[in-house]
Amino acid sequence: MRDRRFIVALVVFAVIAGAVALFLGKPDKHAPTGASSPPPEEVAAAQQETPPSESAEAPAAPSGQPSAIAPRAAGDRASTLRDALSRMDDDAARIAAIESAMDDGAVETLPVLEGVELRSDPEAAPTIIHAIAMLGRKAGRADERQAAQTLGNWIHAESKREGADARGNVSVLVDALGDLGNHDAAQALAGSLDNDSLPLHVQTLAVQRLTALGDPSAQDAIAHFSARVAALPHAEGLDESLREEAVAVAATASDRFHL
DSSP: OOOHHHHHHHHHHHHHHHHHHHHHHHHOOOOOOSSSOEEEEHHHHHHHSSSTTTTTTOOOOOOOOOOOSSOOHHHHHHHHHHHHHTTTTTTHHHHHHHHHHHHOOOOGGGHHHHHHGGGOOTTTHHHHHHHHHHHHHHHHHHHHHHHHHHHHHHHHHHTSSSSSHHHHHHHHHHHHHHHHHHHHHHHHHHHHHHHSSHEEEEEEHHHHHHHHHHHHHHHHHHHHHHHHHTTTTOOOOOHHHHHHHHHHHHHHHHHTTOO
């Protein structure tokens, strides 16, 4: 009887021991799964064999460092415009290049524009004239004076040249000198009013621009203009309208300059 109890006890102990061993050997379902870490020497070897990723982004440049894309140099801008103006088969491209220089305020292109012969490019000439006036206003004193001299010289040349484009250029040049607006521009405009054989309506435009500028250097030229229009005989039709307009503009200018 005692032996049977002993055997039963051994069996129960064996069952309990087996259950404990099974429980301790079971993996924890809450523990992270995955392979164990490889030895350090294998990790080092793998790092040496693996090339750096080509898609990785380059480190950002330190703050304050200049951009890798440098601004276009002044010489490059002038060369670009010079090349565009040489494309005589593409009027639109030449005019677009001039307008781009105006929009960007590229005063470094002034020598290129001033070097153009107006009679050689009648299509782009008005845009060139306006560009010189606009860029001249933004340039330094020396460039501003050169712009006025160029426009004044062009008035003399175009007023003596035959052709519809030349006549149109003269009016544009008068407006451009008025837009340039400095003392040198007023002197050039007054000199043209006195010395060039300008049509009456262009003379009237010049006096209007000089009156707006109010530069004292224009007084003599305006006085001479007033005397000329006062001596004009009455006419008919358009000629009479132009005469009456000139007389009215002369009166306004005389009041402005106390003549």
